[in-house]
Amino acid sequence: MYEGIIQELIDELGRLPGIGPKSAQRIAFHILQTETFDVTHLAEVLLEVKEKVRFCEICGNVSEQDTCNICRDPRRSATTICVVEEAKDVVAIERTREFRGLYHVLGGAISPIDGIGPDDLRIRQLLQRLADGTVTEVIIATDPNLEGEATATYLTRLLVQPGLRVTRLASGLPVGGDLEYADEVTLGRAFEGRRLVEQ
Amino acid sequence: MYEGIIQELIDELGRLPGIGPKSAQRIAFHILQTETFDVTHLAEVLLEVKEKVRFCEICGNVSEQDTCNICRDPRRSATTICVVEEAKDVVAIERTREFRGLYHVLGGAISPIDGIGPDDLRIRQLLQRLADGTVTEVIIATDPNLEGEATATYLTRLLVQPGLRVTRLASGLPVGGDLEYADEVTLGRAFEGRRLVEQ
Numbered sequence A, B: 001m002y003e004g005i006i007q008e009l010i011d012e013l014g015r016l017p018g019i020g021p022k023s024a025q026r027i028a029f030h031i032l033q034t035e036t037f038d039v040t041h042l043a044e045v046l047l048e049v050k051e052k053v054r055f056c057e058i059c060g061n062v063s064e065q066d067t068c069n070i071c072r073d074p075r076r077s078a079t080t081i082c083v084v085e086e087a088k089d090v091v092a093i094e095r096t097r098e099f100r101g102l103y104h105v106l107g108g109a110i111s112p113i114d115g116i117g118p119d120d121l122r123i124r125q126l127l128q129r130l131a132d133g134t135v136t137e138v139i140i141a142t143d144p145n146l147e148g149e150a151t152a153t154y155l156t157r158l159l160v161q162p163g164l165r166v167t168r169l170a171s172g173l174p175v176g177g178d179l180e181y182a183d184e185v186t187l188g189r190a191f192e193g194r195r196l197v198e199q
Helices: A004-014 A021-033 A039-052 A087-096 A123-130 A146-159 A184-192 B004-014 B021-033 B039-052 B087-096 B123-130 B146-159 B184-192
Strands: A080-084 A102-105 A137-140 A165-168 B080-084 B102-105 B137-140 B165-168
Touching: A004 A021, A004 B039, A021 B039, A021 B087, A039 B004, A039 B021, A039 B039, A080 A087, A080 A123, A087 A102, A087 A184, A087 B021, A102 A123, A123 A146, A137 A146, A146 A165, B004 B021, B080 B087, B080 B123, B087 B102, B087 B184, B102 B123, B123 B146, B137 B146, B146 B165
Parallel strands: A080 A102, A080 A137, A137 A165, B080 B102, B080 B137, B137 B165
Antiparallel strands: none
């Protein structure tokens, strides 16, 4: 154990995902001993993030304004919505430059084991966006794992209606993984080869 | 790329040791999305650490006062000094409960490849602590790797003088590793079995 505040820093760092006690200690000493490391700046950025960042009122993506950059961009096609689990997935898909439509971030996936049901996701907001008939295609891009597949199946059944194509990303994504870890080429191909869901 | 401040947070987190771009992103979103995560507290602790923590004037260990808890503790034996590379090593050795003397933190090891020579370490301060003859044993506990061995050899030659035992931790530490990663038992045995250096 360290004296007071150092141990507190190690404890706080250890709460972050993927950081164990040894990593937390290593990071704490890096912060302490590296003169070039600007800890004040990190602290300011942390506070600024919590103050500034909110979620887009339309799609649920992270944003510094009421609506996100993508929803505000008039060059994006308003007829296609790509449904993803997390804001991280939006960035992964944007990196492929394959998709020029809009997004809808669910905020997770259906997972009975974690107590997450359809009502905990932004599904109602998705249905509202589809109500006026502008959108002609919904691409379901949930993670290719158990929860993602369950969510995709649930959404597919819910969304079936005349005039709306519901598609899924092509297989090509490694099964059991997280969408955010797919490389650009794989994810890009999955977009190209997306298939119409059997209805 | 994310909008403004989120990307800035990801960049800042990515500067920390052992955190790559994917981990930085994961941590940033954890901070953003987890309502129970108290980002203000983390920011405050970071600032407080930089403000409060300094290095013990005697041994070079981290401390919130001019001298550290160990140097101030009258129950510690003042006749033995254990020389380590980093403050992290003090904590690792304290955990074994094998050692009741004092420490001296060098602030690194001799490493020509990194441009670190004897003058960059707190060796002069160590010699000053030995000047009055109180200390009868110096235990050299540098890391069991190339730089640590070089530092130990250099110190051994420098410290040879009548009335002073210079010892090294027993082998038992895995060669090529970092002292801070040794488990308590191994490190404790290495203390018990420390050997007198051939002079």
